[in-house]
């Protein structure tokens with residue numbers, strides 16, 4: 552395959568990745584997946600928002616093993632501190648991680664921390680890197696990204712109205728944020744907050760800033776966990792948070808006032824594609840469960856696979872997974888070329904396509920499992936609920952479709968549509 556300018560587009564698994572991929576795959580299958588369900592059962596015991604007892608033992612034990620084996624921070628592309636894998640290479644690992652509930656965190660590759668670490672790596676001053684980036688890279692603390700607000704349509708981030716006013720050497724923050732993923736976890740020490748810093752002399756996309764806020768700052772109140780189809784996702788959580796005159800040092804504002812959108816572009820690209828890679832892994836796992844079940848269980852004198860349209864269903868799922876994997880790898884390859892603007896519509900394409908595909912595959916897998924498919928006995932219903940949220944989180948489908956269409960139409964008109 553080649554790109555428009557004729558250069559080679561290598562989407563296959565590189566030689567250096569193969570042994571790493573093999574180790575990750577084996578650790579997930581042999582050591583992480585068998586503990587996924589036990590971990591989730593443990594969450595229901597004691598303080599659901601604090602990792603203690605057996606729950607902590609499972610997660611921290613797996614993290615220690617991964618770290619010891621050097622299977623850690625794979626997402627950190629182009630950096631001396633990480634593996635320096637390309638986004639294409641990382642895609643293969645993230646897909647494997649999508650097959651298990653715990654795997655992404657076990658390898659210190661989970662959202663929203665990876666995106667937040669990228670922001671700190673690129674834009675934070677040394678003191679802040681020491682205070683937050685180092686422990687995040689070590690997997691000792693967690694973080695959250697606070698953009699969405701209850702009172703404004705946050706899919707259009709120019710609406711963000713969270714107040715942030717300069718007062719001497721400090722900024723004073725007031726307002727509400729919700730759906731702050733990871734903010735429920737007691738280990739969450741840092742919020743990166745998108746705030747409104749209006750300035751008439753600047754453009755529409757220079758009215759916002761991002762600021763680092765310690766999670767234990769005075770004036771912060773975690774109001775409630777938002778629920779996803781009745782699940783609060785403890786101990787991670789998607790929290791509704793109120794800030795009342797929260798004061799942070801002025802140096803906590805990243806890059807400078809008005810540069811919030813610039814930072815978002817860098818943060819959300821990788822985060823979005825990582826979700827898609829893991830969604831492909833979730834679809835792959837669902838297809839595997841569906842196939843195993845359909846050859847093992849019989850009805851009307853035949854294996855389920857041979858009944859009705861089940862051959863077609865299985866074939867369609869396989870084809871759709873393959874198509875999406877290729878689209879995801881192409882988007883990853885575009886990111887590796889270093890032109891964020893050119894990569895953006897490709898990220899949008901996979902951001903719409905992968906969750907829709909995964910939802911379809913997981914739903915078919917649920918159907919083939921009968922009632923057990925939607926029950927607590929299998930990971931499928933949890934997986935479906937999670938993927939459903941990806942049609943909203945990091946921008947709803949419609950917003951990404953708009954990006955794709957605008958890039959397409961740009962070929963035919965000079966007008967900004």
Ligand SMILES: Cc1cc2nc3c(=O)[nH]c(=O)nc-3n(C[C@H](O)[C@H](O)[C@H](O)COP(=O)(O)OP(=O)(O)OC[C@H]3O[C@@H](n4cnc5c(N)ncnc54)[C@H](O)[C@@H]3O)c2cc1C
Pocket residue numbers: 663696697698699700703704705706707729730731732733779789940943944945946947948949950953
């Ligand atoms: C599980 C989960 C985790 C999340 N985690 C985080 C997080 O960690 N941090 C954070 O800040 N936010 C997070 N979010 C919030 C998420 O990013 C927002 O919900 C999303 O950006 C949409 O904003 P909104 O809810 O205000 O919807 P709105 O902006 O009100 O949009 C609602 C609907 O309007 C329609 N719409 C909007 N724009 C267009 C358009 N251009 N064309 C056509 N229709 C359109 C779409 O149907 C869209 O779904 C999370 C959400 C979920 C569900």
